[in-house]
Amino acid sequence: MFLTILLIIHVICVIVWIGGVTFVTTxxxxxxxxxxxxxxxxxxxxxxxxxxxxxVKWLIAIVGIxxxxxxxxxxxFAVLAQAHGIGVVIMIFAWALYTxxxxxxxxxxxxxxxxxxxxxxxxALKLINIMHWFLLVVSYSAVAGGVWFGHSG
Numbered sequence: 001m002f003l004t005i006l007l008i009i010h011v012i013c014v015i016v017w018i019g020g021v022t023f024v025t026t027x028x029x030x031x032x033x034x035x036x037x038x039x040x041x042x043x044x045x046x047x048x049x050x051x052x053x054x055x056v057k058w059l060i061a062i063v064g065i066x067x068x069x070x071x072x073x074x075x076x077f078a079v080l081a082q083a084h085g086i087g088v089v090i091m092i093f094a095w096a097l098y099t100x101x102x103x104x105x106x107x108x109x110x111x112x113x114x115x116x117x118x119x120x121x122x123x124a125l126k127l128i129n130i131m132h133w134f135l136l137v138v139s140y141s142a143v144a145g146g147v148w149f150g151h152s153g
Contacts, residue, residue: 038119053102087147
């Protein structure tokens with residue numbers, strides 16, 4: 001019963017997290033590209049990213065705690081070395097990548113927006129959008145890996 005509750009919490013948090021990344025990547029970025037003026041684009045991006053980033057930090061923590069707890073309780077970590085454990089490895093990779101990106105977010109943005117006077121906002125947004133698409137592909141790979149793991153044996 002307890003593992004089922006952990007699974008429910010885990011899946012809901014993953015849905016909100018990856019759904020949010022999908023929304024930002026497929027809806028917000030195209031809106032930013034159509035917005036006139038660099039300042040307006042920057043303000044829209046900053047507002048969305050700041051709010052979403054704060055939510056995702058909590059979601060990532062909850063997903064990590066529930067995921068590792070369920071893995072340990074149900075299978076132990078030995079499953080990571082088995083062929084059918086590749087789905088879990090993909091999920092852990094996605095989680096670790098997002099965690100690293102979120103913890104490095106300030107450094108990443110500081111580098112991209114290092115010189116506000118010389119920044120090409122369209123180029124900066126394209127770079128960030130490419131990063132989002134990469135994270136989205138990793139995210140859906142993790143979902144597929146989780147489904148495969150849960151139903152493969």
